[in-house]
Amino acid sequence: MLDDRGMDVSSDEEHTLSNNGDASQACFILHKFTKKSSSAVEVSPREPALSVKRKRGGKQDISLSSLSPCSADEPEDCGVWRMEAFKCTWADIEANIKEVFEVLNTRIFKEVQKFIHDILFYDAQLELYLSPKNNSYPHVHGNERSSRRLHVALLCLRNIDSSDHTMTFFKLKTHLKKANYHVANLLPHNFLSKNGVGAPLRSMLKQIVGINPETTDMDILASWYRAESDAKSPIVIIIEDAELCNSKVLAEFVIILSEWIAELPLILVMGMATSGEAIRKLLPGSTTRHLHMHNFMFPSPDEYLEGIIKGVILRPFPLFTVGHDVLRFLLSQYDKYDSTVTSFIRALKMACMEHFMSQPLSFLCTISLDSPLENVDYLWRSVSVLPSMQSKQYQSDRDVDKGTVMALSQYKEQKEKWSSTVNCILAAGNLVCMDPVKVFAEILERQAGGIFLNDANSSLNSDILCNELNGKTCLIPALLKRLRDSSEFTVNKILMKWIELTEYIPEWKTEAQQILNNLASESSLINTTEFISDGCTGSTRTRQLATGINSIEDERQESIVSNGGSSEMNVSNLKDGQMRIHGDAEPLNATRLYGTPSMQKKIGVRMHGRLSASLLEQMMRKYLIPFEKLPLNEALCFQNVSSIKELLIGQPRQGIQQNIKCPFRFLKCECCNATISSSMFDSTILFHLVLQNGELANLHDLYESFSAVLRKDASEKQKKVKKAHHGNSNGATQHEVDRALVQARFCKAASELQLVGLLRMAGKKRSESVQLVL
């Protein structure tokens, strides 16, 4: 889920970036939280109202500013355009992300809502059934009802890191509130052992009743519920991330709730990071006895990521594209480190920001060239300098103008086709049970390796169909193989899906439609032949047909070789072959040629599977062109992996070490270089000395060498001084003072290094030594 706080951070960051102009210097400033004036109604802890306000305030500032110029001669307007382009692009991406999350989450929300509704209905029925009609003591509590269990919906978030779901529970709350339920949202920090069970009860009462109660008596809730006019709607208590709560307090809270189940329609909703079974470890058996649990599964992070890939990255509209290498890096980060979609999105935003910061022409992503622009000279000059545009020789600005417009439309068209093709591959992969994220990663990898390229020299068969890439087994050949062998039903489904997805590639659409039509007509034909061929066993016929197909296969191989790679003709050749069989078959008795209908049907379907597989292969070759090969890619596609890596990979210790080791970069000092000299910082000198000494260094030796470094310079100075004042009597005392100073400086440097954590005392036994910690 998109975290509002996260967005805040980025916009702050953006601000600092715009001021400093150096992405690597971005730092986070943590402000002290100003407490809101205590109001009676507690806002839900994650009510975005506050952050929205802050964001607005931030945006006003930013809207005035423009991005800092990339080069000295860049006109100011370009900065403004780039800023606008960034805002527009990111707003679009963000809206799509929100939509993806909403679609995926709303399904679960609806399920939860339905569950609550059903439970209530069931309880009401049960009560009606159990309570005798002629009950002479209506005030006596139904025993059955008081022994009822508390219903708990366990929402499994399916990721141990629940940061994807920071907003989910808030959304769930609003969703349930819309259904007129009373909802309270409790956070793990409500369940601390030091505050006891009072804290969650208080928060619950505040949210539901809307008062700041004196005591945390459940009776308040009960009497409020009795007095409530639009009663009979259930009270839902959501506990976010129950696994982070103190289990003792949680258990007590649950038992208290279960005591009131007879009077209040309470329903508990708990978010579980790992699985529903984890509640066994969390709560004691005496508590779980009071609960009746129901499991709900959120989509896994991979499913969210799949949604993001399909809904954001494969969408043709914002022309801004994230390059393959960058995407691969982001995906590998996701896979290896924290499989949360939140960080993926954040990284995507960083990439977007970085692009608009560093690319002078990045505003071409959104600005239309139809309207007259100022500073056109600069624009055309920069465009004509781009490496991707240099192949064409432009005579005048007008040519450049035309060329740019053409390049833009070409880029757009290519992006549309690329997205359609990848979508089709993913759709096919989905139907034959392959992980879409992995398939996508492989597409990127192959594309980066240029394997899909329609290169006449490369031997076609070996690359796209080879089962191993960099020593890994590949999914795409497996996908094609499965597609070839898949059943009629699957082929039918895949083709339907393709037709739906290929609105940007009409030729593919017609091809797919044609195969589909053939398939339909053939299956009807087979159905009719089934009557004719009843009881006929034609093993020899089958063999004939099989050899026929083999010959088609051979022909296909030949044609591939003869065509030198362009597989344009493959499909038509295949179809010709197929038609030939059909043509031959027509005059003959149908049963004689086809053998048993089931076998014939199988072969026919395999035929279509082959056709669709080869169609897919052909499309992959034709449309999966890397964006780096397109004109204007510098302006539209973000390819700088190293910069995004620098932003993402956290190596603070390395940074500290580097800075202490070579502070010259910051100090812009030219006198110092790698050799140790007294002009360096004391801590730098000491760090160098420790490094020279190895892991364990004797403190006294260190001091000696430290003072030697300082003295070397000092003696030179002293010589000069001596030369100036002949025969100074204070030499001895001066020396004493110097020694004390050196000692003090040494101590200071050592403690600085200790504070940073690079140095520590070696231990009790070796108290004279220090240890280097790297």
Next chain:
Amino acid sequence: MRHTFECEGGKRQMGATDAEIDSPKASKLVSEDGMPTMTGECANQGNGTRTPRAVNGQSSSKRDNGSPGRETHHRRTRSRPTLPASTGPSPDQQSSHEEERERSVQEGVPGDISPDMLYKHLIDRFPARNSEIKQLLGFFGEQTDLMLPLFIYGGASTGKTSIILNALRMMNRPFAYASCRSSHTPRILFESILNQLTKHTRSSSNNFGSSKKCDKLSDFLGLLCDACHAAALEKAGAISKGSTCPLKKSGTEKVDVDKFPKPVIYLIFDNVDLLLDWSGGLRLISALMRLSEFTGMENLGLIFISSLGPDAFFSGTGMLEPIPIYMRDYTDDDLYQILLKKKPKGELYSSFLSAVLKPFSRVTRRVTELSEALERLFQKYIEPVRRGIVKPDEQGKRKLFSLIQPHITSALHQTSSFLISAHSPQVNVQKRPYGDYADLGFQLSLCSKYLLISAFICSRNPATLDATLFDSTGGRSKKRRRSSQTAVDKKEMDMQEKLLKGPGTFPLERLLAIFSCISADFSDDEEEAELALMDHCIGVKVSSDVLMQISTLINANLLYKGSSDPFEGAPRYRCNASEELIQMVSRSINFPLSRYLYRL
């Protein structure tokens, strides 16, 4: 057991000392033959006659049940001849008893249910609790009969609270009920009692507050007097208005309360065993026990309900011990009766119960759990009958039994655990057989998988073995001693002891060292040569991301981080994940876990 109600003729103040209760004066008040004296008389005894109640007969059954701690009160009854142990009143006794009851209703208890009907109703509602209900009703007596504090204890779901509340509600007695669970602080406890007595309703007009702020016990005592007075006044008013009580002076509208026997106000404290965990809980309990003494009000009926026996509260404290009533666990026969009662058309069910109840009652004796577990099994049991395969006759029942037998064991396992019913469409999971969560149920990043495995190795292996396992230069010694039988035995013992001890703890450095060893293996073995090019050996470097993952694992309770020891310095960690989970994780990344685990 005979259903008898007695009253003491003498005048006695509640809150008297133990010596007074045990005095011969008290014991002689019980009638000689153990037969009931007139209950109606007690009500009609007139002004100021206080009648603490005692019950005969029940004491013998109490002793039979072996309940401890009945001392002070029952010393009076012990000298009496033991009554024949019968489960219900004999017909003749019953009829005479009914007459008495009717008379008492006519004479004294206006608008209330007749005691006999009450008894019948309660017995009907709570089967197999005859003796306890009888005992209780005996203690309750009439509206104005004083009562010594009662201490009702027994296991969970044995009907302690329900019986008391049902009885009091049906008798229309004034009472206040407070559970020490919901009232988790003394203030809530006190205020809840006072609110109920003063009939205070929380509403938005009073900001859902209590009638009075009451934080301390001393305040409570004062306020309780007022509240009880008000409640008694109201009740007495109700009595005087609706009854044919001879004390009502016709013509005077105002009721002279002092001249009335004050109706007893019952205060019920549920789950008092929780009070032991409160700070100063024991003191609070002793104060509550002596509430009538402290407030000087004899018409307080104190009832304490606990799941712990009285020994936990009163042994060696010198407190005034209340009268204990033990709610024993249901026997198999009781359970049979109760469960059968829930099913109206029970012939098939009774044969089903006789077949399966025995193994189940060994697992749990809670009626709620049993009925739920048995219901599922019963559906399976009657399925052949529904489908018409088996006829519900004797032979059919035998066949049904043989059909249900294989299901019993699995159903037994389900009672001990709890069931989680899945609501999300299973399609979701089935659709995606790929990926780890098909097994794990949740997703872990590659890094956290390796971290989890290394944590498991750290927890399982002794630290001395790390060099042998992970350092290529420090290989294990080739020479092996031939192990004798005793050495093998000792090793086995050690192994078992180690398993019993559970996972060991380890410092962070060891975890990271093993992590970098095994993740180095993986980057060499299989993973992306090009990625290593792209990002120099990303699998090995311990960056801040890895440390982040450790904290994430701790949050998910898969790793446990101990508090930092002042002598030790750094905190120690422990792997909380089960071996099955680790096996699954290692399978998902093709990690040869068994190669790294040290088995003795």
